[in-house]
Amino acid sequence: MRILLVRPPRRKKAITLGEFMFSEPLGLECLAALLKDKHEIKILDLMVGKEDFCRELRDFRPQIVGFTSLCIDVLGVKELAGKTKAFDQDIITLAGGTQAYLTPENFFCRDIDHVVQYTTRENIASLIDYLEKGKQVPILDGIYSRANDYQSTGKQGINEYLIPDRRSTLKYRRYYSYFGYRPCALLQTSRGCSSHCNFCLRWRIEGGQEQDEPLESIINQIKEIAEPNIMIIDNNFLHNGERLERFCDLLESNNIRKNFICYGSVESIIRYEETLKRLRKNGLQACIVGYESFKAEELKRYNKKATIEENIKAAKILKKLGIACWAAFILNPDWDKEDFKQFRRYVKELGPEISSLTPLTALPGTALFNKYKERIIFSADDFDRWSFSEVSIKPDKMSLSYYYFEVLKSNLYVNLILNDPIFMVKQFGFGTVLRLVLGSLKFLAVYLKLMLKG
Ligand code: B12
Structure with missing residues (x-):
């Protein structure tokens, strides 16, 4: 069958980190x-912003169109599915991805x-097989079908680990950045x-x-x-020191030189300091660390x-080893x-090299949502706003406007005053830093607007 797998465009109304992070649609590559x-x-x-969805429907004439999704993509996916059905009612449409998993x-x-x-080799193979044969799809594990009134088998599951086909995004790869x-x-x-935070x-x-x-497969x-x-x-x-040592062994014996960025917990950084030194030599450039708060309670x-x-202590270790720290904080x-x-x-x-400040987000369907309901x-269903960048919980000690003023002030402080411009230019070059600065200004302008709107 001809299957078109689509990542929806950015939502103009949603606040995204698009200027800073824009990476490959790994889920679609796994399906491919x-x-x-x-x-x-x-x-x-x-x-990527250079493609035309309707032209692709005309040129490729898919029999199935599958959409991937994150929280802010719900309306985008529905709009594209509507366009698909308007073009040809017989095209079968699928939705998957993180948001389809959560809600x-x-x-x-x-x-x-x-x-x-959720996606497994088995349920996808069955689904596509029924579709190819033009048969009615029965109720399958992890799949809700409109024709079955969205009934489910009730079997819980998670996405199976699949090795992505990175060649499937060859024409876009030069745009992908972190x-x-x-x-x-x-x-x-x-x-x-x-950890269960x-x-x-x-x-x-x-x-x-x-x-x-x-690790051999990695x-x-x-x-x-x-x-x-x-x-x-x-x-x-960084959760398993022995595995990290073995990872270094394999990088060294295969003569692999790459720049790596990873997420690492504070406990692992402290526990595996020696191994981190070795990882640094093997290309670890930056570590994203969730420090989250300044308050013990x-x-x-x-x-x-x-x-x-x-x-x-973890911050000091990263400084000593010359691994850049990209710190994540939650604004309560x-x-x-x-x-x-x-x-x-x-x-x-x-003293992190880069900081990201995220307002505590109580996504619908989570325990946090119930706590703050x-x-x-x-x-x-105001999906464009569930971006993890907008304040979703009413502040307790000040007005929303004032809270946004504090968010803006903190962002300006950490991005324009604390971030080390020399490190940034040395690490990424002037052109990239200019792109990031312009991105920051755009981001801050949105917060300014939200502050004024209150
Ligand atoms: C890499 C990443 C990104 C990348 C790429 C994401 C993408 N898919 O396009 C970038 C940097 C672009 C990104 C951006 C954002 N992200 Co992000 N990101 C991640 C991260 C770290 C990994 C996602 C991933 O690749 N997983 C591995 C792949 C293989 O899994 P998968 O995509 O789910 O695919 C599997 C199945 O779902 C299935 N599948 C996927 N698509 C489809 C489609 C069909 C038809 C089918 C049948 C199956 C299927 O196939 C795979 C099989 O294993 C996650 C954290 C996490 N661990 O999930 C956060 C995460 C997904 N991001 C999140 C958020 C909030 C965002 C932003 C909104 C942040 C922001 N404000 O900018 C933006 C949104 C971008 C936009 N739409 O404009 C949240 C999502 C919350 C939610 N409910 O959706 C997460 C969970 C992090 C968090 N805060 O907890 N992100």
Whole structure:
């Protein structure tokens, strides 16, 4: 069959980090790998912004169109599914991806035939087989079909680990970047997370325990990645010291030189300092660390394993080893003016090379949403606003306008005053830094608008 796999374009109304992070649609590449032997597959990445969806329908004449989705993509996916059905009612439409996993009901609508909550070799093979034979699709594990009134088998599951076919996005790859690293590929070496921080979705999506893929297979993937930069998307790539040593052994024996960026927890940084030194020699450039808060009781409430003192210790280790720290913080809706001031002081003390500040987001369907349900600012189906960048919980100690003023002030402080411009230019070059600065200004302008709107 001819199958078109589509990543929807950016939503103009949603606040995204698009200027800083724009990477390959790994999920669609996994599907392409699964289906390419028996079917004609094409990936259309509308996020690249140079493609025309309707022209692609006319030229490729797909029999199936599958859309991937994140939280802010619901309306975009529905719009594209509507266009597909308007073009040809017989084209079968599928929705999948993170948002379909977390809230499949969001896609239960006239123009979407099947919503794939989780993907396994088995359920995809069955689904496509029924579709190819033109037979009625029965109720399959992990799949909700409109023709079956969205009934389910009730079997819970998670996405199976699949090796992506990176050639399926060849024409787009030069655009894919991660912060200043461009071109940059994504790689997943392990799934799940045993930390269970209560604001985080990732262990809910991937499972509550780390499941490592065999390193030999990971090294084979790395050998096939043409890009010089690789972002490892595991929740905590540093979680197993022995595995990291073995990873270094394999990089060295295969003579692989790449720049790596990864997520790493504070506990792992402290525990595996020696191994990190070796990883640095093998190309680890930057580590994204979730410090989250300056308040001990908040770290406890978030179920973070690390303490404030450990955060500071980890920051010092990264500095000593010359690994750039990209710090992530959560802005709590209960902070007052003094808290914001203390927070800025804390960021200065930690001294990360780059910081990202995310308002605590209580996504519909999560325990956090129930906890804050009286204070949620926008409705569950106002999808463009569930971007993890907009304030979704009504601040307790100040007006929304004033809260945005503090968010803006903190962003300006960490991005324009604390971030080290010399490090940035040395690391990424002037052109990239200019792109990032313009991106920051755009981002800050949106916050300014939100502040004025209140
Ligand atoms: C890499 C990444 C990105 C990349 C690329 C994402 C993409 N798919 O296009 C970039 C940098 C672009 C990105 C951007 C954003 N991201 Co992001 N990102 C991730 C990250 C770290 C990994 C995602 C990934 O590649 N997983 C591995 C692949 C293989 O999994 P997958 O995509 O789910 O695919 C599997 C199945 O779902 C299935 N599948 C996928 N698509 C389809 C389609 C069909 C038809 C079918 C049948 C199956 C199927 O196939 C795969 C089989 O294993 C996750 C964290 C995480 N661990 O999930 C956050 C995450 C997905 N991002 C998140 C967010 C919030 C964002 C932003 C909104 C942030 C922002 N404000 O800018 C933006 C949105 C971009 C936009 N639409 O404009 C949230 C999503 C929350 C949600 N409910 O959706 C996550 C979970 C992180 C978090 N905060 O907890 N992101």
